[in-house]
Amino acid sequence: MAELLLQAQGITVRFGGLTAVDAVSADFHASELVGIIGPNGAGKTTFFNAISGVIAPTSGQLIAGGRNLSGKGPHRYAAAGIARTFQTPRVFPDMQVSENIGFGLKFAGRSREGAWHLRSEESILALIGLGAQAALPAAAITPSQQRLLEIGMALATRPRLLLLDEVAAGLTEAEIENMAQLIRRMRDELDMTVVWIEHAVTTLLRHVERVIVLHQGRVIADGTPAEVVRDAGVIEAYLGDEMAV
Ligand SMILES: Nc1ncnc2c1ncn2[C@@H]1O[C@H](COP(=O)(O)OP(=O)(O)OP(=O)(O)O)[C@@H](O)[C@H]1O
Ligand SMILES: [Mg+2]
Missing domain, CATH: 3.40.50.300 (P-loop containing nucleotide triphosphate hydrolases)
Structure with missing residues (x-):
């Protein structure tokens, strides 16, 4: 088991x-x-x-x-x-998409073997498919992209x-x-x-x-x-x- x-x-x-x-x-x-x-x-x-x-x-x-x-x-x-997303996405609207991910990375209080691919903003942005939006303020991306961003922020804590x-x-x-x-x-x-x-x-x-x-x-x-x-x-x-x- x-x-x-x-x-x-x-x-x-x-x-x-x-x-x-x-x-x-x-x-x-x-x-x-x-x-x-x-x-x-x-x-x-x-x-x-x-x-x-x-x-x-x-x-x-x-x-x-x-x-x-x-x-x-x-x-x-x-x-x-344990990490979670919220039913109503909670992103920082004035911060860039990449900075939102960076915020999660800063609060990753633990490093985890095997989660090495979640150690940089770039790798997380690539996984969630928001690489091209990295420099945009979060408020400027679509609501569905904001949902992806919120997942990225949760991933950044390496849950x-x-x-x-x-x-x-x-x-x-x-x-x-x-x-x-x-x-x-x-x-x-x-x-x-x-x-x-x-x-x-x-x-x-x-x-x-x-x-x-x-x-x-x-x-x-x-x-x-x-x-x-x-x-x-x-x-x-x-x-x-x-x-x-
Ligand atoms: N903070 C709160 N104070 C009082 N009642 C609440 C609170 N949060 C949820 N409830 C009530 O608890 C019940 C369960 O709500 P919950 O949001 O967990 O349901 P849900 O299954 O997520 O529903 P949905 O599919 O609509 O998101 C509902 O009757 C809701 O009105
Ligand atoms: Mg609900």
Whole structure:
């Protein structure tokens, strides 16, 4: 069995009376490509917020590399090799594209064997396909290029676990396919575990090996795409609408 990178055990997040994430347990292993799907408001982003240290779970444990990260700040999650993108991209609009990447590199608190190709702005820009835009201010590139830039900023911290929140939202069909190819390459070539939240379910299911389905804060399925699409509970809660044409 591949190395266990992150264990989420019984993660619960409450906002007042609302339980956004309800006792979610999931293990993420080295070099896995995992999708997370589920209806709007299912708790997907809140789960990411909890496992990247952006918010503290109401209860539950997070264990990375044998260390208990529960209650620690986001920098401890970064030091443990966890990086994420946000559903609404967060780039520095007035800084050049290359400077945005440089910012991530400066905060790479750790060097990692095997991640040598992520040690320069040029190599990251080449990987995400923004070499020609390097000198432009981030505000001057398209929204879909800003999504790529945000991935580049996350890569610059040389993560072992990369969390992507709807990086294909608002993209054209062709751009979504390119994004899926990039995600595959990051996992294949950079020895990284990637967890990918997306509503573009048919594309996602074609590319991931494992998919977790959240519904009303709970895990209702965790298996291969073939298993999940046949699951009656998943079809009823989500896929019936998403995949019907
Ligand atoms: N900071 C917050 N305060 C209060 N309620 C919140 C907060 N963040 C999220 N919620 C609520 O928690 C639930 C889960 O939201 P979340 O954003 O995690 O869903 P999601 O699965 O990412 O949805 P989407 O697919 O629309 O992005 C929703 O009911 C949402 O309104
Ligand atoms: Mg969300």
